[in-house]
Amino acid sequence: MNKAQGAMSYDELRGAIAQRHRALSGRLQQIAEFVLDHPTDVALGTVAEVAQRSGVPPSAIVRFAHALGFGGFTEMQQVFRSRLVAGVAPSYKARLARMKSEEKSVLGRQPAAVLSRFVSEAQSALVTLSQSVHARELDAATAILAKARDIYLLGLGGSFPVATHLAYVLRKLGRRVVLLDGTGGSIHEQSHAATTEDALVAISFRNYYPDTARLFPELVARGVPTISITDSLLSPIVEGASVVFEIQDMPEPALRTLVAPMCLVQAMAIGLDLAAD
Amino acid sequence: MNKAQGAMSYDELRGAIAQRHRALSGRLQQIAEFVLDHPTDVALGTVAEVAQRSGVPPSAIVRFAHALGFGGFTEMQQVFRSRLVAGVAPSYKARLARMKSEEKSVLGRQPAAVLSRFVSEAQSALVTLSQSVHARELDAATAILAKARDIYLLGLGGSFPVATHLAYVLRKLGRRVVLLDGTGGSIHEQSHAATTEDALVAISFRNYYPDTARLFPELVARGVPTISITDSLLSPIVEGASVVFEIQDMPEPALRTLVAPMCLVQAMAIGLDLAAD
């Protein structure tokens, strides 16, 4: 009733409820048991819904929140909601908050701190990658590459390193690769020979490089099987693609690490090689 | 507008949004992009909040929901909430178990298994990186780059993606960069203008690219301050370097992920930018 409950984590709240459980009145104990058993209902439901499911009148729910030191049900609900967002987005929220705060502090500006920040960012990007990429897509992608005579790679601007890396690995594995980099003329000319017998791997993140957005539909229209690696289903290289890998939470261009797409393309290339035997 | 949207999963909704995106009007497209980027905000926020964060009037949000075939915002929100609920149920343990089982199942030859192997390799590479790089070296490196007029980047063969990535980030930050890639002539000519006022970042791993081994000593001899990123103190770009970053345990060329050097160069670039203010 007296504690400051301003910023409380879900686990702390669980502890507080368990601790005070004995001291609560009958109805309030009943509610305590319900909310610990059904935290998701509390997070997303209204007072009336929670009241009905736990078999108490709505006002009792509000009294329960008051007894725990919250200003009302809405305030308590925030804690239950934080549990949901923590479960679904281990990277996103924490990353934004951390970057914001560290960016301004003196500590965050020292190169060593910057490095450790990028390392942990890369870690979470890898976790997200392994969760969001499904076996079906990878199988489809390697199948396309296996049948391709020549493999065309389209990745410009910030995505160029990914394309060059994939080119390097594929060539090491003996595949015929055409890297569309615009050197010595237009990309159009470089890609002119691509047919339905070949394959295209396109990589593009915001802001989508104009040439990529322009060339991609042309190759799709010519019937070239296409694997897209991008950060949004709305990107210009999604429509018409045979396989799409979506890599979420790419930070702004200067801050993105490319760790996730680099890993992905390498897994594609090596997986292709292993499956071929 | 016509589909029955009764029971729709979050992934299905994503697909539907992406599919109709082009057919939507300007404002609605803007909202489509926002909701795909901030699904959590949509799940937990009110119409007014979502409207404000996405920079549109509340009525537009409702029209967006209608355009997708929902009866209103509340109906659409249910789908976004289902994502939160799904994310919290199979918690940490289940995810780990899934990775473990996938790793062993039916050989490690399936593409999905290959990906998870690269991911965990990359994870450990990042840990090693943050342990082996010391603040003193990073400070020295950023100091060199801060004083440099032009920054020359030398990374060929398998290291080329690292060089292009560093070039991209440095240019985004407004630095003058010369990427030594041998396009349109010899690398020697490209590097001819480098002086003691400039700086060189050299990246090379086994087997050391011949051109790199040849060019590096020349620039050192001309007194160009040099930062080397390599995998052994015996590599040809160590002797004479002002700062050396040694990244150990690099696998054979085709299998290496470049995750560690990518992170390192980015931390260098951003650290340089933050320290400059």
Place this chain on the structure above:
DNA sequence: TCAGAAATGGAATGAATATTCTAATCGCAG
């Protein structure tokens, strides 16, 4: 350039919601 159509923004509206208030009930000591 103009007319018609589509889209947009903002205010108005009515529903839904959390909260408060009060009368009734319960528990309990004397």
Place this chain on the structure above:
DNA sequence: CTGCGATTAGAATATTCATTCCATTTCTGA
């Protein structure tokens, strides 16, 4: 059995919210 304080339930209330409506602006095609 009685009276008092704590507790409760449900109605009343004030607030917040989603939705609708309409005047205005912005596209589109001739």
